[in-house]
Amino acid sequence: MSTFGLAAARVIVAAALDTAHAEDLKPMAVIVLDAGGHLIAAEREDGASNKRFEIAHAKAYGAISLGMGSRALMSRAEQQAYFISGAASAIGGALVAVPGGVLVLDDGAVVGVVGASGDTSDNDEKVVIAGIAAAGLTAQPD
Amino acid sequence: MSTFGLAAARVIVAAALDTAHAEDLKPMAVIVLDAGGHLIAAEREDGASNKRFEIAHAKAYGAISLGMGSRALMSRAEQQAYFISGAASAIGGALVAVPGGVLVLDDGAVVGVVGASGDTSDNDEKVVIAGIAAAGLTAQPD
Amino acid sequence: MSTFGLAAARVIVAAALDTAHAEDLKPMAVIVLDAGGHLIAAEREDGASNKRFEIAHAKAYGAISLGMGSRALMSRAEQQAYFISGAASAIGGALVAVPGGVLVLDDGAVVGVVGASGDTSDNDEKVVIAGIAAAGLTAQPD
Amino acid sequence: MSTFGLAAARVIVAAALDTAHAEDLKPMAVIVLDAGGHLIAAEREDGASNKRFEIAHAKAYGAISLGMGSRALMSRAEQQAYFISGAASAIGGALVAVPGGVLVLDDGAVVGVVGASGDTSDNDEKVVIAGIAAAGLTAQPD
Numbered sequence: 001m002s003t004f005g006l007a008a009a010r011v012i013v014a015a016a017l018d019t020a021h022a023e024d025l026k027p028m029a030v031i032v033l034d035a036g037g038h039l040i041a042a043e044r045e046d047g048a049s050n051k052r053f054e055i056a057h058a059k060a061y062g063a064i065s066l067g068m069g070s071r072a073l074m075s076r077a078e079q080q081a082y083f084i085s086g087a088a089s090a091i092g093g094a095l096v097a098v099p100g101g102v103l104v105l106d107d108g109a110v111v112g113v114v115g116a117s118g119d120t121s122d123n124d125e126k127v128v129i130a131g132i133a134a135a136g137l138t139a140q141p142d
Numbered sequence: 143m144s145t146f147g148l149a150a151a152r153v154i155v156a157a158a159l160d161t162a163h164a165e166d167l168k169p170m171a172v173i174v175l176d177a178g179g180h181l182i183a184a185e186r187e188d189g190a191s192n193k194r195f196e197i198a199h200a201k202a203y204g205a206i207s208l209g210m211g212s213r214a215l216m217s218r219a220e221q222q223a224y225f226i227s228g229a230a231s232a233i234g235g236a237l238v239a240v241p242g243g244v245l246v247l248d249d250g251a252v253v254g255v256v257g258a259s260g261d262t263s264d265n266d267e268k269v270v271i272a273g274i275a276a277a278g279l280t281a282q283p284d
Numbered sequence: 285m286s287t288f289g290l291a292a293a294r295v296i297v298a299a300a301l302d303t304a305h306a307e308d309l310k311p312m313a314v315i316v317l318d319a320g321g322h323l324i325a326a327e328r329e330d331g332a333s334n335k336r337f338e339i340a341h342a343k344a345y346g347a348i349s350l351g352m353g354s355r356a357l358m359s360r361a362e363q364q365a366y367f368i369s370g371a372a373s374a375i376g377g378a379l380v381a382v383p384g385g386v387l388v389l390d391d392g393a394v395v396g397v398v399g400a401s402g403d404t405s406d407n408d409e410k411v412v413i414a415g416i417a418a419a420g421l422t423a424q425p426d
Numbered sequence: 427m428s429t430f431g432l433a434a435a436r437v438i439v440a441a442a443l444d445t446a447h448a449e450d451l452k453p454m455a456v457i458v459l460d461a462g463g464h465l466i467a468a469e470r471e472d473g474a475s476n477k478r479f480e481i482a483h484a485k486a487y488g489a490i491s492l493g494m495g496s497r498a499l500m501s502r503a504e505q506q507a508y509f510i511s512g513a514a515s516a517i518g519g520a521l522v523a524v525p526g527g528v529l530v531l532d533d534g535a536v537v538g539v540v541g542a543s544g545d546t547s548d549n550d551e552k553v554v555i556a557g558i559a560a561a562g563l564t565a566q567p568d
Contacts, residue, residue, distance in 0.1 A: 005188035029181075036320020037476055039171075039195040042184045046147035053181040067475025082503035082510050082523050089519035090484035091477045092376060191351025192321055193375045200374035219366035226366050235373035239366050289472035313465075323455075323479040326468045330431035337465040 004034065004104065004111035008135045009041040012104075012114055016131030017045065020119070028118030028127065029056040032104075035111050037064045045118070052117045054094075056124075059101030060115030061094040062087075067110070070101030071125065071142040100124030103140040104132055111137070146176065146246065146253035150277045151183040154246075154256055158273030159187065162261070170260030170269065171198040174246075177253055179206045187260070194259045196236075198266075201243030202257030203236040204229075209252070212243030213267065213284035242266030247280040256281075288318065288388065288395035292419045293325040296388075296398055300415030301329065304403070312402030312411065313340040319395050321348045329402070336401045338378075340408075343385030344399030345378040346371075351394070354385030355409065355426035384408030387424040388416055395421070430460065430530065430537035434561045435467040438530075438540055442557030443471065446545070454544030454553065455482040458530075461537055463490045471544070478543045480520075482550075485527030486541030487520040488513075493536070496527030497551065497568035526550030531564040540565075 009032035016030045027045040029052035034040055044053050059070045066073065066087065077084040077097040088095035099121040104112040114132060116124040125141055132139040151174035158172045169187040171194035176182055186195045201212040208215065208229065219226040219239040230237035241263040246254040256274060258266040267283055274281040293316035300314045311329040313336035318324055328337045343354045350357065350371065361368040361381040372379035383405040388396040398416060400408040409425055416423040435458035442456045455470040455478035470479045485496040492499065492513065503510040503523040514521035524547040530538040540558060542550040551567055558565040 006185060010185075034320070035476075036192060036318070036322065038186070038192045038320065039184060040186055042181060043148060043152075044180070044182055050178060050180045065475065065477035066481070067478075080500075080503075080524065082500070082507050085507075085511050086484060086488075086514055086522035086524075087477075087481060089514050090480045090522055093519075191349065192319075193349035193371075194351075196374045197350070197371060200370060204370075216364075216366070219364075223366050223369075227369050230370055230373050235377075238370035238374055240364065240370075290469060294469075320476060322470070322476045323468060324470055326465060327432060327436075328464070328466055334462060334464045 004106060006040055008137065011135040012131035013041055013043050015134030016114070016116060016127040017043065019127045019130040023123070025119040025123050025127065028116055028124070029053045030114065030116045030128070030131065031056045031060055033060050033064055033113050035064070037061055040112070048118050055096055055117035056100065056115040058094040058096035059098065059117065060113040062091070062096060063101035063103055063115070064110070064113040065091045065095070069103055069141040070097055071099040073097035074099060075142070099141065100128060102128045102132060105138040105140055146248060148182055150279065153277040154273035155183055155185050157276030158256070158258060158269040159185065161269040161272040165265070167261040167265050167269065170258055170266070171195045172256065172258045172270070172273065173198045173202055175202050175206055175255050177206070179203055182254070190260050197238055197259035198242065198257040200236040200238035201240065201259065202255045204233070204238060205243035205245055205257070206255040207233045207237065211245055211283040212239060213241040215239035216241060217284070241283065242270060244270045244274060245282040246274055247282055253279070288390060290324055292421065295419040296415035297325055297327050299418030300398070300400060300411040301327065303411040303414040307407070309403040309407050309411070312400055312408070313337045314398065314400045314412070314415065315340045315344055317344050317348055317397050319348070321345055324396070332402050339380055339401035340384065340399040342378040342380035343382065343401065344397045346375070346380060347385035347387055347399070348394070348397040349375045349379070353387055353425040354381055355383040357381035358383060359426070383425065384412060386412045386416060389422040389424055430532060432466055434563065437561040438557035439467055439469050441560030442540070442542060442553040443469065445553045445556040449549065451545040451549050451553065454542055454550070455479045456540065456542045456554070456557065457482045457486055459486050459490055459539050461490070463487055466538070474544050481522055481543035482526065482541040484520040484522035485524065485543065486539045488517070488522060489527035489529055489541070490539040491517045491521065495529050495567040496523055497525040499523035500525060501568070525567065526554060528554045528558060529566040530558055531566055537563070
């Protein structure tokens with residue numbers, strides 16, 4: 001078992017939201033899942049729309065399910081949209097193939113995943129990467 | 143719109159987990175939804191089993207969906223199990239009718255709901271009520 | 285990360301089926317999931333009915349999702365059927381609350397889960413426990 | 427009823443994984459279904475991402491459901507994406523229309539299907555075909 005857990009997840013969420021505020025981004029949802037795809041922590045800021053948690057979750061869940069960041073899933077979707085729609089159904093519906101779902105690595109092993117939604121996909125990914133770095137872990141966005 | 147939001151949700155989650163620790167309860171998931179049933183914040187402690195977030199969510203989501211605490215839903219289930227199973231299907235499956243899903247009131251108005259899962263249902267409810275009190279709000283467990 | 289993986293899962297499946305044959309049980313499905321609830325290995329014997337894999341899976345998946353063997357889930361179902369039906373919906377439908385879903389522990393940590401279906405629930409559980417023992421691991425059926 | 431069953435499925439899975447290792451492919455999930463679309467055997471190797479079983483299953487299940495290999499489903503998707511997305515919904519979501527889902531024929535009759543996921547779709551298909559050949563059966567990838 002990795003020691004990746006709630007303590008690291010809190011650092012990631014806080015640092016991701018700090019980064020979003022420093023860059024004056026739109027209200028954001030940030031979510032952290034463990035290596036099995038199960039939620040550790042999530043926050044949705046005031047003013048973020050109703051389902052931003054679900055979108056952030058689906059970026060993260062799709063990424064950890066298929067073993068690549070959601071930016072790589074977007075590349076696949078651009079080439080074979082039918083693969084991504086089929087995969088989404090096969091894994092239970094939670095797969096959004098745009099940037100913002102980033103694998104978390106510790107000593108080269110995938111220990112979890114972080115997702116964000118609220119601003120542009122590129123900005124969502126940026127705050128996630130900042131959050132992961134703040135926890136002293138490695139981000140793999142694609 | 144109520145001012146109930148992420149600031150209050152953080153106080154609730156932290157106080158709920160502090161209460162669980164003070165009483166030496168099992169690892170816990172705690173979740174806060176707004177009045178529309180949409181997630182504001184959630185944490186699942188290290189050692190809580192995979193789907194404790196989903197169970198805590200289903201207590202809270204069932205409660206806010208039907209406008210009563212999940213203890214009241216349990217009473218209804220004891221009398222009319224077929225009502226609760228039908229209602230669960232009707233609202234999309236997320237309804238667990240045991241204590242631990244507690245409405246949050248501010249000045250008499252429902253502004254959100256809190257759910258917990260990890261220890262006994264009665265203990266789950268106790269930590270949720272403590273969390274809501276710590277935020278200066280009113281808990282309605284049934 | 286635990287070292288529990290395909291090598292151990294193969295030992296468990298083979299030993300479970302050997303035990304079923306030695307006791308002249310009905311054709312059986314046996315399934316092994318990792319700690320995150322994801323499939324490692326499964327076999328359904330010739331003559332086992334169409335959906336025995338799904339039943340064995342739902343015993344195992346329910347157990348690992350809630351952190352207790354499916355015998356403990358049965359006890360809960362006998363007391364509060366509405367909890368189990370609600371929990372089944374909340375975790376996505378795969379929860380069968382009868383014996384035969386057994387947690388796998390290594391040095392006290394849950395590293396996976398094994399499920400079986402084909403004969404009586406008690407016999408299904410017996411072959412699973414024999415399989416886990418053959419791999420040198422600890423079975424927790426409730 | 428065909429004699430196609432667990433004995434042949436074990437040969438297929440083992441030979442498919444041997445082929446993957448000989449070609450130094452990424453960790454792989456391989457799955458065998460009977461003519462009714464019901465699981466006979468499956469293995470997911472250590473290091474394959476969480477949902478590789480589900481993807482491999484959806485290639486195989488889509489193929490046996492529509493009576494053609496998943497390479498033929500990909501051709502259809504390239505021409506009529508709306509047919510494939512509609513068919514996926516209609517059969518319950520488990521249809522991934524890329525190579526790697528291959529029908530198994532014995533004396534000209536379809537007796538089952540094999541799916542794999544882990545490396546490129548072309549490589550996934552190659553290991554499946556090698557597995558089917560090792561069992562003395564005929565592969566129909568499209």
